Amino acid sequence: MRFPAPAISPLYTARRGLSTSVARRVPLLISPKEYKELPRATTLPLDVSWHMPNSPRSAIAEYLSGPRMPGAKRFDLDEVADLALESNPHGLGHMLPTKEVFIEAARKLGIQDDTHVVLYDTIGIFSSPRAAYTFKTFGHDKVSVLNGGLPRWIAEGGEVETGEVQQSGAIESEYKGGQGPKRDWVRSYEQIVENSEKNPSDTSFEVVLDHRPLARFTGEAPEPRPGLSSGHIPNSSPLPFLSYLNPADDKKPYTSFKSLDELKKVLVDGVGGEDKFRELLQKDQGVVFTCGSGMTAAIGWLANELLREKEGKAFKTALYDESWTGYALRQESKIVKGNA
Structure with missing residues (x-):
């Protein structure tokens, strides 16, 4: 697959009404067609696939055998992570890495400070938003998620590689990274517990x-991680991540984000209705996304950022990085069963 490299892609200018002076801005979500319009020299596709611990699929094995996007490199969210016993005593997967670990991984992949990183997974939309959150947290803003991922790329006629991964000859870069990590984008266990004890009417809640x-x-169904109790954090609300997505079917074998209007409605309903939605925006009150391990929580984060990108208004948000696994592993945690 080789595409002509326009001096400035239409995706950067005509589509967004941008001048060449701000052509460095990139959209958070792109289609396969839009990917083909990007300049090859500064664009790098990354396979960031991840599968649940009870899944028989292996993300790394699938990447190595293919199919994969031509020229794609592998960014493993469980390896580019905090693996230190001191800061991650429970051995949780894909916890945000230190800045040093992130920069080292970027350099090994040949990522430059001006590289436009395009992230995809092999489900459609599943783990790619978490990778986008990671890059953005560390100040790398030239990042897009491929909507529909590898299955949509294939379904729409995109060429693929199979078999042995071809070495590109790229050398380790001098990547410096941004100013991250953005600590206000992350919530700790202690912060979550403190918040759960507040009155929901409190403006700091x-x-x-x-x-x-x-x-x-x-609490009606078990967790996929053996021995972990199901249930929820006090004063939290359910919003299953599939609410944001168009499901896979026979014609479109991939999940993809719903329209912007639909995403907004999901968030409006999730926080308790239109009045609550407006109140949160007016008071700049925070919204925290959580899930089983901090992976699909980023789907909500990205939906919110898409609203910010298109409408200029969105929630002030953070991710509970440990999520339910880190919370429920602690014996002192209060676990609520039943409806919110």
Whole structure:
């Protein structure tokens, strides 16, 4: 697959009404067609696929054997993570790395400070928003998620590679990274507990949206991680991550984000209706996304950022990085069963 490299892609200018002086801005979400319009020299596709611990699929094995996007490199969210026993005593997966770990990974992949990173996964929309959150948290703003991921790329006629990964010859970069990590984008266990004990009418209370399936939130279904109790954090609300997505079907074998209007309605309903939605925006009151392990929580984060990108107004948000796994592992945690 080789595309002509326009001096400035229409995706940067005509589509967004931008001048060449601000052509460095990139959209958060792009289609396969839009990907093909990007300049090859400064664009890097990254496979950021991840599968649930009870899944028989292996993201790395699938990447190595293919199919994969031509020229794609592998960014493993469980390896580019905080693996230190001191800061991650429970051994949780894909916890945000230190800045040093993130920069080292970017350099090994040949990422430059001006590289436009395009992230995709093999489900459609699943783990790619978490990778976008990671890059953005560390100040790399030239990042887009491929809506529909690799399955949509294939369904719409995109060429693929299979077999042995071809070495591109790229050398380790001098990537410096941004000013991250943005600590106000992350919530700790202690902050979540403190928030859960507040009165929801308190203006300092942050709305916590849990993106796990509803039956796990209520405690009716077990967690996929053996021995972990289901249930939910006190004063949190359920908003299953599939609410944001168009489901896969026979004609479109991939999940993808719903329209902007639909995403807005999902968030409006999730926080308690139109009045509450406006109140949160007016008071700049925080919204925290959580899930089973901090992966699909980023789908809500990205939906909110898409609203910010298109409408200029969105919630002040953060992710509870440990999410339910870190919370429920602690014996002292208060676990609520039943509906919110």
